[in-house]
Amino acid sequence: MDVLAPRDEVDLEEAIAAAVAEGSALAVEGEGSKRGFGHAVEARRRLSTAGMRGVSLYEPAELVLTAGAGTPLREIQGLLDQQGQQLAFEPADYGLILGGPAGRGTIGGAIAINASGPRRIKAGAARDHLLGFRAVSGRGEPFKSGGRVMKNVTGYDLCKLMAGSHGTLGIVSELTVKVLPKPETEETVVFAGLDDAAAVVLMTGASGLPAEVSGFAHLPEEDGRTGLRLEGPAVSVATRREALLGHFRGEAEVLGETASRAFWEAVRDVRPLAGRGEQLWRLSVAPADGAAVVARLAERGVPIAGRLFDWAGGLVWLAVEAGRHGSAIREGLAGHATCIAAPEAVRAAEPVFHPQPPALAALSRRVKESFDPKRVLNPGRMGEGL
């Protein structure tokens, strides 16, 4: 397949205009690290944003960074690291679970899938940190939205729409994100041996305490460990740790900074489920429902090969053995289920993204048309009509 690699917005405009003129679709990607996610796109050409790279503005005191969409995440994270800052939404590295190498992916790709890690529950997702962007629509027209300031309600918030749109509305050339200071230190309080239901009760309980926990995960595949992360100045982390230990009496282990960081990187990248089952599903539900949802699926006969609970139970990762399980997983689910990794034949045979009720599905299709009427940008990647 031909690969187009625009170096700037002018190139990008030309590439999309040409695709519109000849009526041929483009498969959009950055470094291609998430190629195995979503429905396969039937396209004549591939368009890579990797040529539009580089950080054009980084002002640590303003908490703001502007970069080309194709800038590797690792480059941005390295730069932020030098100033003691970070992308607070903790974008995951899906390399391992998608069967590719780890450590790849661009900032544009992280925004395109609305990536978010364990801190999502406290600090928000990628959508909450995207301040502005420039893009070219499927009409071949450059446009922008947002800006570089923290607080902005001028016009529709198209940043929210672009985050998580998987390159189906426009191709972002440049984007501006909010960055935040790294906490001075972190620790994780780990409880062992809890079953799913008890762990979810503990986590939702902890989310209502003033301890400002910034990560709540339960790892049944790792001896049923349940971790609560504390971040901040050392004096405060120690005080809150004691408060947590006092509140939840019982055996607990405390992970220091290095071990805590490793624990949450593993949760973020779903490492405990790597190599388990044939498919990986991600369920977004009300946190208190997490354990019950999994129990119901097991009763229904869904062959669960592994599970992991993040976001205090609100994010359930399921490794599932071969078969067609989408309908069983989705039936009666209050929330939504996405198939993150599966063989192409499985993704071709059933919806990767949770199907929407008719009125909402029709509205989403009209939104797609408003940006990309000829369907040249990643057509079908998010499902029929998108």
Added chain:
Amino acid sequence: MSLTMPAPEAAILENRDRLIRRLRAILPEESVIAEEVAMRAYECDALTMYRQLPLVVALPETVPQVQEIMALAAEMNVKVVPRGAGTSLSGGSLPLGDGILLAMGKFNRILEIDYDNRSARVQPGVANLAISDAVAERGFYYAPDPSSQIACSIGGNVGENSGGVHCLKYGLTTNNILGLEVVLMGGEIVRLGGKHLDSEGYDLMGLMTGSEGLLGVITEVTVRLLRKPEIARGLLLAFPTVEAGAGCVADIIAAGIVPGGLEMMDGPAIRATEDFQPCGYPRDAASLLICELDGEASEVDHLVGRVSEIARAAGATTIRASQSEEERLRFWAGRKNSFPAVGAIGPDYLCMDGTIPRGRLAEVLAGMSELAEKHGLRVANVFHAGDGNLHPLILYDANRPGDIETAEAFGADILKLCVAVGGVLTGEHGVGVEKRDLMGTMFTEADLDQQQRVKCAFDPEHRLNPGKVFPTLRRCAELGRMHVRGGALPFPDLPRF
């Protein structure tokens, strides 16, 4: 007055009686207000310089009623202007003479509080503060706190993506809601989100938030509840120059500290406030910072110490840390009264709402002084310093001929200055009618066309709150055409005063 709105459509005006009859078939007699005297209560929102009587006021109290009204509006091709508590500062709910004013005040119930999932499901007419009040006994609150929070409705907050003094740390409305129920033009209903995080498809909830009532009518909101911080302490910091104060703000942030609130006032605002209600602000200071740190007690004490050191190094002449809750509230008392305080010397004021990159503050304030001289009006500045959101208060006298126009021109110049330094027209008040005609200073025609195409996906006939946000209304069919640039369809001139 330069504001022009879409011309009233004769066909709609002629059908007014039939419309009222049809509305009365949907709603009880008292919920359809058609008499001029009673409709006066709805002729403006908090941007009181613009007033317009609606065609009729409808006060639904059930979702099916809203659906029926929206279906009726589509059938009769009548415009609809949604309204919450009417506290918009940008004219977002300014009525149209040929439109139904859909007042959502009767949707005033809290439907469910779910502590396990830290969420509450509420109707759109519930006041912002009422949510926090309802969950206070369990130690929770709803974070965004616009200064009108005692009156403003949560539905209006969603429409405007409202902020408040604590949004640097806790985010705006868009970062604090989980779900919406929305009735579209024509009466269809969609549910976006729920008690879970993240969307299964396009983030239409994020798009709806801040869409200023142009995309749909919000009939239910699910908000996130946060645990109240254990303690909050305030710091009062005064500086001999604006630059020193602005430098201190940058130093605090650069040190990795994100305060719960970080407010700044300039010399004129400090003195107006002290004249109005003395609360111990140093009158001779050129800039004053109120820095609030909240969280766990030992962390807050630690940070109070660090911010004090940073302020000393930045040249602060006064550094006071609150030693009690009473003292913290006293620090805030002046800031919270700064608008009426400025109003007392005004006698009228126009509140602007631009946001700038913080590093450009001193430059923008200097530019504002020059503009004040050019226009011959005074300006006082109150500023959400942490996130760069300015609230210049332009002083004028509505009884002096020409003053309103001068104040408006001054305001427009300030906003253009904000955009010129990399900022935006509005940080939290919305575009509405107030900043509509300035949209071109920030956006190209292509930017605005794409936004209007999104509008077309929701409301192809431009029936919902037209005349707001966009300086020119363009037909959806024309916007949908590819590579054909048609001329804009301007609003026919409608003299309003």
